[in-house]
Amino acid sequence: MANNSADKRVTLTDVAKLAGVSKQTVSRVINDSEHVTDETRIKVQQCIEVLGFRPSALARQLSSGRSYTIGVVSCGGLGYLVSGVAYVGMVRQADKMGYALLIKELTDFSPGSVRTMLDYLIERQVDGLIWAGPEMGDSHVWLNDFDLDSLPMPMVVVNARQRGKADTVAFDNFEAGRMATQHLLSLGRKRIGHISGPMSRWVAQLRVAGWQKALDEAGLPECKEYYAEGDWEPGTGGPGLRRLLELCPKLDAVFVGSDRMALGVLHEAHRLGLRVPEDLAVIGVDDAPESAFMIPPLSSMTQDTPAMAERALRLLVRRICERRGEPYPALCAQAEDPVMHHQLVLRESTLGKS
Amino acid sequence: MANNSADKRVTLTDVAKLAGVSKQTVSRVINDSEHVTDETRIKVQQCIEVLGFRPSALARQLSSGRSYTIGVVSCGGLGYLVSGVAYVGMVRQADKMGYALLIKELTDFSPGSVRTMLDYLIERQVDGLIWAGPEMGDSHVWLNDFDLDSLPMPMVVVNARQRGKADTVAFDNFEAGRMATQHLLSLGRKRIGHISGPMSRWVAQLRVAGWQKALDEAGLPECKEYYAEGDWEPGTGGPGLRRLLELCPKLDAVFVGSDRMALGVLHEAHRLGLRVPEDLAVIGVDDAPESAFMIPPLSSMTQDTPAMAERALRLLVRRICERRGEPYPALCAQAEDPVMHHQLVLRESTLGKS
């Protein structure tokens, strides 16, 4: 194995010299160009071996204008679990298509720091941009102000409101809220409350709206009063449930904005001596790995976050290729629906023992 | 706001031309060199504004040999949750010190793919390397084969076995296993079983060893028989517990390798009519956000993974600066202990109702 240690960088020029050919020819070999004799190719490859030559990606990028790097803007905050899982999906997918991910974290949402972030990524000449982070309040206002077409590269927004011309890959959270509520209705429940995630979040807002819609459709608008706001975490499940019971002592079902909060709800119900689902049916969202093992096992809605991240990445690579007039890699050859859907997963917390 | 759209890249040369100075002077201005008249500086800065000039990080890197990029090799696998949380910690910390993270995923552990991975990162001239991924079986054998000093940049290994000269930041999982077991012993339990993570994992092995050590110290070596292997996930907790009860029907305590598996154990105990902790004391590891809300609330051991990731990053930046003879950024100015420690968090699953 060659020894390209700290000594001195081996360059294409060195290889060319040793092989007795031009730099251009060496370049052709490392880029798998067809216009090279087998003889020449082999000779060059041997010299590459011998010298332990590794082309500098940096130099290549500078001269070719292509970086095979995708910039990821994340804003983790409390959503770190989801972000984390999503990261893994993105890394894998990027890798398969030959891209690396350059990850930067947005620490605040001022237009200034957004601008700085974008400039930084532009400076590094990323081929495309993934905007991955929860949409908090008006954090995406800049998307309106900005002329996205002025970005020198395509961008895909993940799990946030669709805006203007920016591509977006997101779950249909309105539908999720509606479906969860409809399930509770189908069980004959009439007093259905909701504990939502933080209302500054787009995702939480939509789930609330879906819940309300289902209630209206069922002719139970009064239930819309049975509402409490949480923060996605287990700790707000219990207080949320108590609040709901204050508002409606006869509450018979609750749709909880996340499985983690639902854990808190189950815990509190147990403490209060409420039987689940006999007295209170509970359904969450996420279908966390834990949910099947809660007491009782929790009904929920699957949400395949890694799949969303992967889909976003494939879409982005499509856009990158489109702009450059290059063919698509096989993985993103066909267009996919940018809207992701949840699916009901029913367990004891709504169905009871089977 | 300047309009640097897809048109044409604005370069340092353009600025120099407009300002009527040399490129070198513009370079000085953007690098905050002191040897520039205020007058010149202001003039240049204005031209930069007007043209919307953004220096190319790529060009800078190529000519300066410094990329301010840290390569992260991850191998997610089932440990995605932990990896995800760790990612966020790393991204944040890197950002604060002016580095970006370039993330690559290792898909298999053959020496070849490890070599390819390292070459790739070297090609991209990352300033340093983080090896972040669970140590599976002999996956780190290459660390022995490789002469780490031949790497052109420093590397820090996260949460894996200490090897040779490579810096390592990791939890003391042996101590964790011992402490958890000692806690159960202190409650007067005499038949203490263990359900471990996959034994191909270094972390799991150490926790098992710590448990055994504590049993030996307590003069209860026979308990070492009460053992089952799981996979960290909730689904293996129940089967693990049943296995333990086969081996020792009078089992009175169990140390579970992860809180997620412990959830499965609690679920199964509930099903079997075993009271926790009266009949069976249960303690996990991780102190997951869910643990305080399990039924009953789970005793555990905190494990601050983001903190570990951040510490690893700080250490790496220290090493980078050392090699280059540069001063340390404030954040990593002082050396830190590379060994991280768990802490007991006691709840009802071992202590009972207070």
Place this chain on the structure above:
DNA sequence: CTGAAAGCGCTTACAG
């Protein structure tokens, strides 16, 4: 304090 030159390591046209 400022500038002209050379160079970082590759790729892109353009010839032959």
Place this chain on the structure above:
DNA sequence: CTGAAAGCGCTTACAG
């Protein structure tokens, strides 16, 4: 199929 030249956009010495 192969090569000599120019260029990607900066920075690093070296002069003045």
